[in-house]
Structures are given as structure tokens and as C-alpha cells.
């Protein structure tokens with residue numbers, strides 16, 4: 001590898017090439033090409049059922065690809081040994097992966113597994129890693145609670161802590177602000193931006209377009225399993241694109257305090273577009 005800045009940038013990039021995923025006989029991810037650079041916070045947006053969760057799961061190797069390749073640093077990520085892959089990519093999903101009677105500390109400790117030696121199981125290093133992840137996710141006080149007894153927002157932040165404990169280079173998050181109150185939403189988005197600023201690639205499925213426009217460097221717009229636009233959210237998230245993809249009217253304003261885009265949405269006057277969208281997604 002040459003030492004040029006371009007080569008270095010290339011080296012820390014996720015490239016999805018012609019990804020297809022079929023579920024229940026339906027092509028849910030349909031020829032997705034996208035690039036996610038390290039050092040950037042990327043939003044994955046699109047209507048319900050567009051395929052965002054499935055795409056994130058496919059990137060993490062949780063659902064099998066029908067065709068296509070996921071490259072990290074130019075190499076096939078999904079063909080790497082599972083443990084090596086888990087040191088690169090962490091996925092924080094919306095729903096709990098476990099109903100087992102685990103404490104929050106136990107759940108977050110699962111994230112450290114790819115870095116553990118068998119002899120080092122339960123070491124002080126692991127404890128410190130778990131404590132640091134809970135602290136970063138803003139929920140250190142939950143460590144001894146049973147995971148199954150947490151609220152939706154608390155679970156969401158513990159899932160984030162588990163993913164952070166994995167010390168990933170690529171962090172994939174499915175609606176990380178779901179269930180969170182406004183303060184927690186903003187602190188989570190700020191944290192994700194800081195993590196990206198620290199040099200990792202962060203990709204989050206988001207429904208709030210203002211969040212995507214205000215906090216993300218890059219946006220990928222998915223519709224019916226296909227990428228219909230990608231790039232700087234300030235240029236991609238136009239009224240026209242939002243109307244076309246979501247069937248709603250969008251007014252892109254300027255946030256009076258931050259100067260970032262503020263996207264105000266309303267249904268079209270006739271209601272025709274909204275009606276059409278409900279029919280489409282049924």
C-alpha cells in the first residue's frame with residue numbers, strides 16, 4: 001500500500017457492492033451499492049420496509065447475501081473468520097438479541113468477547129472495558145439491573161454500550177435514537193459523531209430527517225431495497241427527494257441556533273400522496 005493520503009482514506013472504507021438479500025421469497029435488498037468512509041457519521045434513511053435493518057444486518061453478516069460483496073479496507077469482510085470480523089464490525093439492533101436472565105453488565109461483557117483470550121475471561125480488563133462502555137453510553141448506573149427489566153430507551157443505550165465494548169472500526173446501528181427522550185437522542189447523536197470523529201465508520205438507520213441533516217456527514221437514502229440517493233445530507237435531502245421517497249411535503253429551513261437544516265414535514269393538501277404511500281407499504 002502506498003502512503004498517500006488517498007490510499008489511507010481508501011483503506012478505511014466500507015464498500016457494499018451489488019448487495020442482494022432475499023427474505024421470504026422477496027428481494028428486500030435489491031442491488032445496493034454504497035460506500036461508507038471511516039471518520040464519518042452516515043445516516044441510512046428511507047420509509048418503513050425500505051430494507052434499512054436488513055441492509056445493516058447484511059453488512060454485519062447476520063443475514064446471508066444472495067449476491068454481492070461487503071469490502072472493508074478493500075477485503076471481503078464476510079469471508080473473514082467470525083472473531084476477526086467481530087473485531088471490525090459491531091451491530092446494535094433495535095430489539096434485544098436475548099431474553100436470557102442477564103444483568104446489563106453481562107450483556108455489555110458479551111461485546112468484549114472478540115477481544116478476549118480464553119484465559120483472560122472475566123479479567124479486570126474486561127470489567128474496565130464494560131464500565132467504560134456503560135459510561136460512554138451514559139448509563140453506568142444500570143450495570144447491576146436485569147436487562148429484561150429495562151425500559152425501551154434504557155435497552156437501546158445498553159445495546160449501544162455492548163457494541164462499544166466490541167471496540168469496532170465499523171459501528172452499525174439500527175434506529176439508535178428510537179425510544180429515547182429528546183435529551184438522550186441528542187447526546188446519542190453527539191456521541192456517534194464524536195466516535196466517527198475519532199476515526200471509525202458509523203452508520204445509523206434514522207427516521208428523523210432533521211437528525212440526519214443536522215448530525216450526519218453523509219446520508220444514504222434507501223427505497224424499496226435500492227439506494228436512490230447518497231451524499232452530503234444538505235444537498236441530498238431536498239424537498240423533491242423527500243416528497244418522492246416518502247410522499248410528504250418537506251420544507252427545508254435553517255435551524256436558528258445551529259444553522260443546520262431543519263426539515264419540517266406535512267402531508268400534501270389532498271392527502272393523495274399519503275394515501276398512495278400507505279397502499280404501497282401494505
Ligand SMILES: Nc1ncnc2c1ncn2[C@@H]1O[C@H](COP(=O)(O)OP(=O)(O)OP(=O)(O)O)[C@@H](O)[C@H]1O
Nearest residue numbers: 023024025028046047048049050051052053054055
Ligand atoms: N424475516 C423476514 N422474512 C420475510 N420478510 C422479511 C423478514 N424481515 C423483513 N422482511 C421484509 O423485508 C422488508 C424490509 O424490512 P426491513 O426491516 O429491512 O425494513 P426497514 O427499512 O428497516 O423498515 P422499518 O423502518 O419499518 O424498520 C419488509 O418488507 C419486511 O416485511
